[in-house]
Amino acid sequence: MFRLQGSKVLAVDMTGDAVKAKNGSMVAYDGQMSFKKLTGGGEGLRGMVTRRLTGEQMTVMEVKGRGTCWFADRASEINLVALQGDKLYVESSNLLVTDAGLRTGTTFTGLRGASQGNGLFTTTVEGHGQAAIMSDGPAVVLRVSPQYPLIVDPGAYIAHQGNVRQSFQSGVTFRTLFGEGGGEAFQIRFEGDGLVYVQPSERNTIAGDL
Amino acid sequence: MAFREINSKMVEATVAPGQRLYSQRGAMLAYRGDVSFTPNIQGGQGGLMSMIGRRVSGEATPLMTVEGSGTVFFGHGGHHVHVINLSGDTLCVEADRLLAFEGTLRQGTMFMGSQGGVMGLVRGQVTGQGLFTTTLQGQGSVAVMAHGGVFEVPITPQRPVHVDPQAYVAHHGEVRNKLSAALGWREMVGRGSGEAFQLELSGNGTVYVQASEEKL
Numbered sequence: 001m002f003r004l005q006g007s008k009v010l011a012v013d014m015t016g017d018a019v020k021a022k023n024g025s026m027v028a029y030d031g032q033m034s035f036k037k038l039t040g041g042g043e044g045l046r047g048m049v050t051r052r053l054t055g056e057q058m059t060v061m062e063v064k065g066r067g068t069c070w071f072a073d074r075a076s077e078i079n080l081v082a083l084q085g086d087k088l089y090v091e092s093s094n095l096l097v098t099d100a101g102l103r104t105g106t107t108f109t110g111l112r113g114a115s116q117g118n119g120l121f122t123t124t125v126e127g128h129g130q131a132a133i134m135s136d137g138p139a140v141v142l143r144v145s146p147q148y149p150l151i152v153d154p155g156a157y158i159a160h161q162g163n164v165r166q167s168f169q170s171g172v173t174f175r176t177l178f179g180e181g182g183g184e185a186f187q188i189r190f191e192g193d194g195l196v197y198v199q200p201s202e203r204n205t206i207a208g209d210l
Numbered sequence: 211m212a213f214r215e216i217n218s219k220m221v222e223a224t225v226a227p228g229q230r231l232y233s234q235r236g237a238m239l240a241y242r243g244d245v246s247f248t249p250n251i252q253g254g255q256g257g258l259m260s261m262i263g264r265r266v267s268g269e270a271t272p273l274m275t276v277e278g279s280g281t282v283f284f285g286h287g288g289h290h291v292h293v294i295n296l297s298g299d300t301l302c303v304e305a306d307r308l309l310a311f312e313g314t315l316r317q318g319t320m321f322m323g324s325q326g327g328v329m330g331l332v333r334g335q336v337t338g339q340g341l342f343t344t345t346l347q348g349q350g351s352v353a354v355m356a357h358g359g360v361f362e363v364p365i366t367p368q369r370p371v372h373v374d375p376q377a378y379v380a381h382h383g384e385v386r387n388k389l390s391a392a393l394g395w396r397e398m399v400g401r402g403s404g405e406a407f408q409l410e411l412s413g414n415g416t417v418y419v420q421a422s423e424e425k426l
Contacts, residue, residue, distance in 0.1 A: 005361055008421035027420070028363055067369075
């Protein structure tokens with residue numbers, strides 16, 4: 001059971017089950033808990049190799065026990081995401097806690113990843129359960145529907161879920177080349193049906209400088 | 211109640227003649243009325259001996275005395291501020307987390323070794339709290355600072371609470387604390403879960419935890 005206590009603390013009530021959490025993100029617990037580091041993001045040897053290669057390294061621990069465990073990380077805002085068999089794409093650094101039943105993996109994002117300043121790969125979370133993702137400032141959830149595509153600044157994007165196609169669009173003109181760009185040289189375009197999580201803050205990206 | 215939370219990062223304090231407040235030096239943001247701020251060389255209450263005690267223990271933070279009549283606004287460094295009301299019990303808090311407190315509270319320093327002997331000393335070192343901590347006792351309210359929001363976890367004899375030492379802010383009540391280490395072979399080979407040390411608080415009271423692992 002995930003529940004938010006304020007906007008920056010996540011309380012998880014556990015009855016002998018387990019969750020996967022970012023290493024060192026526990027702030028308090030009562031009852032009996034054990035913490036164990038999972039190698040390769042809890043994906044075994046394959047995860048260890050792929051995560052090392054892709055740079056999507058994720059240090060995850062398994063928290064197991066009875067009682068309540070509180071998680072928080074550097075006072076980031078926390079958002080709860082419920083997954084019903086669909087796939088959530090999120091940066092490994094923004095993932096705080098997932099149900100142990102959810103499968104995590106890595107996927108190639110191509111040029112979009114590079115523009116976000118997060119590398120070419122991203123983390124996927126799949127299955128039935130809940131996940132908690134972090135954002136710098138309270139995140140907004142924007143819906144993408146076939147009639148209404150959504151265009152997002154790569155630096156403000158944190159996660160998306162659903163059946164969404166994404167493409168990369170650039171607004172580079174001759175002005176950008178002369179250093180007179182508007183600071184919005186690249187965007188990610190989402191089409192299809194799903195949800196996109198956007199934070200009210202921008203990471204430093206190459207696109208932001210142009 | 212001397213302190214009123216204006217928003218999550220600012221408190222308003224009412225000062226009346228004859229009442230005295232102590233606050234961290236430089237933490238005043240604005241004031242109304244006739245209020246004077248005098249630097250407190252002794253770094254708090256008590257006589258010369260208490261001052262020496264605080265200097266020696268490294269629990270001396272620059273404090274100032276606030277007197278007069280009016281209202282004063284306090285805030286510091288954009289940190290979250292949390293007001294704790296004490297009714298006769300003792301609050302243990304790090305001196306640099308203290309934003310302001312009422313003059314009716316008795317301030318003291320506690321030797322960590324007095325709770326748990328050698329382990330108490332180790333605990334102080336691990337948590338970065340040092341060998342001493344500040345105590346406030348009596349009737350009144352205290353404003354403490356934390357990075358991120360603060361939440362309270364009640365401690366009952368049946369339910370001891372474990373807290374990450376870096377996220378620990380303060381506690382009050384009849385609480386025993388000890389450092390529990392969950393060190394295993396995993397930590398030795400650099401495969402730790404990042405939760406090797408925990409503060410175990412048991413007894414009767416409340417512990418205040420911040421939503422971050424960052425020190426002030």
